[in-house]
Amino acid sequence: MSVVSSVTVKVPGTTANLGPGFDCIGAALTIYNQFQFTRLETSELIIQATGAEAERVPTDESNLLYQAFAKLYQYIDQTPPGVKIEIELGVPLARGLGSSATAIVGGLVAANRLAGEPLSQAQVMELAIAIEGHPDNVVPALVGGCRLAATGATGWEICDVPWHGDIVPVLAIPDFELSTSEARRVLPTEYSRADAIFNTAHLGLLLRGLQTGKGEWLRAALQDKLHQPYRQALIPGYDAVNTAAVAAGAYGMVISGAGPTLLALADVSHAAAVAAAMSTAWQEAGIKAVVRSLALDTHGAT
Numbered sequence: 001m002s003v004v005s006s007v008t009v010k011v012p013g014t015t016a017n018l019g020p021g022f023d024c025i026g027a028a029l030t031i032y033n034q035f036q037f038t039r040l041e042t043s044e045l046i047i048q049a050t051g052a053e054a055e056r057v058p059t060d061e062s063n064l065l066y067q068a069f070a071k072l073y074q075y076i077d078q079t080p081p082g083v084k085i086e087i088e089l090g091v092p093l094a095r096g097l098g099s100s101a102t103a104i105v106g107g108l109v110a111a112n113r114l115a116g117e118p119l120s121q122a123q124v125m126e127l128a129i130a131i132e133g134h135p136d137n138v139v140p141a142l143v144g145g146c147r148l149a150a151t152g153a154t155g156w157e158i159c160d161v162p163w164h165g166d167i168v169p170v171l172a173i174p175d176f177e178l179s180t181s182e183a184r185r186v187l188p189t190e191y192s193r194a195d196a197i198f199n200t201a202h203l204g205l206l207l208r209g210l211q212t213g214k215g216e217w218l219r220a221a222l223q224d225k226l227h228q229p230y231r232q233a234l235i236p237g238y239d240a241v242n243t244a245a246v247a248a249g250a251y252g253m254v255i256s257g258a259g260p261t262l263l264a265l266a267d268v269s270h271a272a273a274v275a276a277a278m279s280t281a282w283q284e285a286g287i288k289a290v291v292r293s294l295a296l297d298t299h300g301a302t
């Protein structure tokens with residue numbers, strides 16, 4: 001592997017949970033952050049950001065991208081070099097579209113490349129999961145597609161989840177933030193057996209629904225008892241947007257990641273109507289939102 005002094009990493013945003021798959025399933029989307037890392041001769045850290053809300057990205061060592069970059073060097077027992085980081089933001093911050101995962105994956109992949117690829121992709125993935133605390137955003141951000149992650153005997157087992165080509169993810173992204181930590185604080189620490197069984201069954205159904213595109217299965221599958229009932233109150237207009245999406249032909253609607261973005265799944269023939277209905281419903285609830293029909297990213301970080 002040749003030694004390089006500059007590397008550009010493009011990382012997709014992600015939607016995690018998909019309803020019943022809390023903390024274990026996520027999909028990479030065709031929305032991206034791009035990060036350029038250039039090694040400096042001095043020990044300086046220079047961070048510049050462009051794009052929507054760029055002024056909100058920290059430009060010191062607290063920056064998550066730099067934290068992940070430094071973590072990889074720490075892992076290989078080296079001092080991180082001085083570096084200039086140029087950030088082009090395409091994934092909105094703290095909206096449930098995996099912005100933190102793009103930063104973690106971007107920092108790790110760039111550090112690994114600048115250090116001469118000492119770690120395998122599997123090792124980078126383990127580090128990314130350890131930093132984020134759960135696998136459902138960082139795994140698809142790194143490898144693309146829709147992925148399910150579960151702990152195995154010696155580490156994480158990752159499996160690809162086939163996604164039928166007719167299923168369109170429609171994302172309604174409001175103009176307010178909801179941090180993951182805040183959205184996790186409202187969750188209980190214990191659940192009933194009935195809730196555990198409910199989610200187990202619905203996640204199984206979701207996997208088969210995504211694979212086959214069978215409407216009845218998808219309509220039943222997009223339900224959850226582990227996080228959504230507790231988080232809906234943090235998202236004004238949730239019920240109205242949900243009702244509008246389903247009336248316009250969506251299979252169902254869920255919270256994207258920890259929210260506040262809402263994700264509807266629809267077949268291609270209904271996607272445009274679902275997008276329009278979600279937009280109107282949020283507007284009528286007094287909330288500005290951007291609605292986008294996206295596709296699955298299949299490459300992950302490049």
Ligand SMILES: Nc1ncnc2c1ncn2[C@@H]1O[C@H](COP(=O)(O)OP(=O)(O)OP(=O)(O)O)[C@@H](O)[C@H]1O
Pocket residue numbers: 014016033057058063064065087089092093094095096097098099100101103137178179180181256257258259
């Ligand atoms: N490009 C970036 N550079 C540096 N830090 C970032 C970047 N993107 C996100 N972050 C950090 O991650 C925080 C948002 O993380 P958070 O987990 O709350 O939301 P999210 O990852 O967008 O949503 P979710 O995890 O629900 O998909 C930001 O406030 C910021 O601190």
Ligand SMILES: N[C@@H](CCO)C(=O)O
Pocket residue numbers: 016017022023024134136137180183184227257258
């Ligand atoms: N599974 C995570 C995704 C957001 O990081 C959550 O819902 O809290």
